[in-house]
Amino acid sequence: MSVWFILIQVLNGIQYGLLLFLVASGLTLIFGLMGIINLAHGSFYMLGAYLAYWLTGATGSFALAIVLAIPLAAVVGLVLEAGLLRTLYRRSHLDQVLLTYGLILIFNEGQRLLWGGDVHSVAIPELLTGSVRLTETLSYPVYRLWVSLVCLALAGAMYLVIQRTRFGMLIRAGACDRDMVAALGIDVKLLFAAVFAAGTVLAAVSGAIAAPLSSVGPGMGDTVLILCFVVVVIGGVGNIKGTFFGALLIGLADTFGKVLIPDLASFMVYAVMAAVLLWKPRGLFA
Amino acid sequence: MTMRVSRRNLIKLGAAATMAGFVPTRFAIGNTAKVKVGLLLPYSGTYAGLGEAISNGFRMALAETGGKLGGREVEIISLDDESNPGKAPENTNRLAVGDKVDFIVGAVHSGVAMGMLKVVRDTGTITVIPNAGANAATGPLCAPNVFRTSFSSWQACFPMGKVAVDRGLKKVATITWKYAGGDEMVGGFVENFTKNGGTVVEQIQVPFPTEEFQAYLTQIAALRPDGVFAFFAGSGALKFVKDYAAAGLGSIPLMGPGFLTDGVLAGQGAAAEGVLTTLHYADALDTAENRTFRAAYKSGFGKEADVYAVQGYDAGQVLIHGMAAVNGDTTARSALIAAMETARINSPRGPFTFSKAHNPIQDIYLRQVRNGQEVVLGVAHAALADPAKGCKMT
Numbered sequence: 214m215s216v217w218f219i220l221i222q223v224l225n226g227i228q229y230g231l232l233l234f235l236v237a238s239g240l241t242l243i244f245g246l247m248g249i250i251n252l253a254h255g256s257f258y259m260l261g262a263y264l265a266y267w268l269t270g271a272t273g274s275f276a277l278a279i280v281l282a283i284p285l286a287a288v289v290g291l292v293l294e295a296g297l298l299r300t301l302y303r304r305s306h307l308d309q310v311l312l313t314y315g316l317i318l319i320f321n322e323g324q325r326l327l328w329g330g331d332v333h334s335v336a337i338p339e340l341l342t343g344s345v346r347l348t349e350t351l352s353y354p355v356y357r358l359w360v361s362l363v364c365l366a367l368a369g370a371m372y373l374v375i376q377r378t379r380f381g382m383l384i385r386a387g388a389c390d391r392d393m394v395a396a397l398g399i400d401v402k403l404l405f406a407a408v409f410a411a412g413t414v415l416a417a418v419s420g421a422i423a424a425p426l427s428s429v430g431p432g433m434g435d436t437v438l439i440l441c442f443v444v445v446v447i448g449g450v451g452n453i454k455g456t457f458f459g460a461l462l463i464g465l466a467d468t469f470g471k472v473l474i475p476d477l478a479s480f481m482v483y484a485v486m487a488a489v490l491l492w493k494p495r496g497l498f499a
Numbered sequence: 500m501t502m503r504v505s506r507r508n509l510i511k512l513g514a515a516a517t518m519a520g521f522v523p524t525r526f527a528i529g530n531t532a533k534v535k536v537g538l539l540l541p542y543s544g545t546y547a548g549l550g551e552a553i554s555n556g557f558r559m560a561l562a563e564t565g566g567k568l569g570g571r572e573v574e575i576i577s578l579d580d581e582s583n584p585g586k587a588p589e590n591t592n593r594l595a596v597g598d599k600v601d602f603i604v605g606a607v608h609s610g611v612a613m614g615m616l617k618v619v620r621d622t623g624t625i626t627v628i629p630n631a632g633a634n635a636a637t638g639p640l641c642a643p644n645v646f647r648t649s650f651s652s653w654q655a656c657f658p659m660g661k662v663a664v665d666r667g668l669k670k671v672a673t674i675t676w677k678y679a680g681g682d683e684m685v686g687g688f689v690e691n692f693t694k695n696g697g698t699v700v701e702q703i704q705v706p707f708p709t710e711e712f713q714a715y716l717t718q719i720a721a722l723r724p725d726g727v728f729a730f731f732a733g734s735g736a737l738k739f740v741k742d743y744a745a746a747g748l749g750s751i752p753l754m755g756p757g758f759l760t761d762g763v764l765a766g767q768g769a770a771a772e773g774v775l776t777t778l779h780y781a782d783a784l785d786t787a788e789n790r791t792f793r794a795a796y797k798s799g800f801g802k803e804a805d806v807y808a809v810q811g812y813d814a815g816q817v818l819i820h821g822m823a824a825v826n827g828d829t830t831a832r833s834a835l836i837a838a839m840e841t842a843r844i845n846s847p848r849g850p851f852t853f854s855k856a857h858n859p860i861q862d863i864y865l866r867q868v869r870n871g872q873e874v875v876l877g878v879a880h881a882a883l884a885d886p887a888k889g890c891k892m893t
Contacts (some may be wrong), residue, residue, distance in 0.1 A: 218721050225713040321543070330548030332734040334741065334766035344747060349722035352747030357713075426739075427710060428734035430767065432545045438709065471705075471714040479677075479706030 230464020422449015449496015560815025569827025587614025662692025
């Protein structure tokens, strides 16, 4: 195995990991800061991909589709939070799991009613269609590299917002003790609604951005959901930095698992998760 | 000639007449009760589109005979199998025992078909498989009451082995999902490919249902084979073909069974250019039967027919043929099965008959994507019969 080959596989792993981070970030936000186990996160990802498919077809522009998908996803998030989740904040996790599992079924059926059972794809925007030649036989699509950059930028932005802004401080405080924050005169209801909407938007945006790289079809959110939970568990619940490095670790483990020990490839991700849990039960940076 | 009727004869005649009134003939039963057909198909999830196409095709075949089987009205009971093999035995029981259906048409997913076969081999319900390609269904698990109108995985891929060698592709890498269906598809190809002198340089198995192929594409680029044989279906097929082209591997010919491009060609776009596939059907098949079928399907359901619609349509044709032979009398079981066995089905794919194991003996076409269209290059293997390894009909 040549050095080139290994380097390209590292690139593959990091690129996949960055994409995983983007999807998982919304989950860790909702899970960690609000204490809600949101199984419907994969459905929000699917929603984003379908919005990208539908809006690109309707407007003819992928960029415009993403811009339009953001407010639509935010509205979906706000409606679900106000109408359903708000009543369950003080209930057990099992109740939340039941509710959000029900949401998965509703989203899947809604997807079938709205868009049918066919598999679709979204074309890569004109500007980003090229590829970079790496070896004589292999080239790397520019769009994949662009997605990696977007993921990095969003990761940085999230870190800054949560660690350095007043809003971020309120979110962290609300996660620690929501009663105390409320007593200090902060509208916790509004705060949580905003966080839930932000998580929904993050999932939808990652679905939309990933749409040209994947196929848009029924059930696409379900496989993503499991990987998201693995990443969140490794990174430590609610820890953006941990989620970032957890996602990279999973991306690399998955890639090298596939190449080096193909027979155990599907097991690799979970083996890494188990190892991290034994070593650092509360997450990488806890 | 006049007949002298004695009193004794009169009584006999009267009794006979009365008996005739009470003991129904075959035909009389046929007109009273509805024939029940259970459709065990996926109506939700990844394969929902396939279930719908098969149902449409099946209903279309029935509609052509006035919605009747052997002169009897038909009641269709649809059950969503959710593509869940775990629920297959229970779902099959609901149809076979609960609803007491006369026929079952199912399944799409091979795992579901396996679970279904366990049950119908016991209940004896006459079953037509309109898609699931598991070799075992017309192999070790074959049964007199089980028919298949689609293909065996082996059958769909075997002809490509020779095509590859004929085209000068001596060293080939294969890639598929790591599950029974993938193994059988690749197995059919490899058998014929190595028999004709080809060398398989690597058999890559992707964990099911992973659609992240980048690591494998890098591996293929490093191997530099003459060609790549791939089996994926649905969204996996769409993504694999796109990723393959995006990775700059377009100079290495890509081939596979027709599922690699069928139904996802529009989504694959230019990435699918040049992909070679083999299958028992092609949308572009230029025959009168196919043109008529496709026009009727489009006007009936508002969308283009596909291979799944054909398989559903032919499942309907097999039942129509069998039931016509016994005038709708489902109790004439052996005559019914015999009629189905010997049927020559005039399918949109071309005529086919059943092998001893009840799998179609059919032409496998070689197709290629050219300018975004699936073009039929010819017949890759005429009248190919599955070897039906391990099939013992009892």
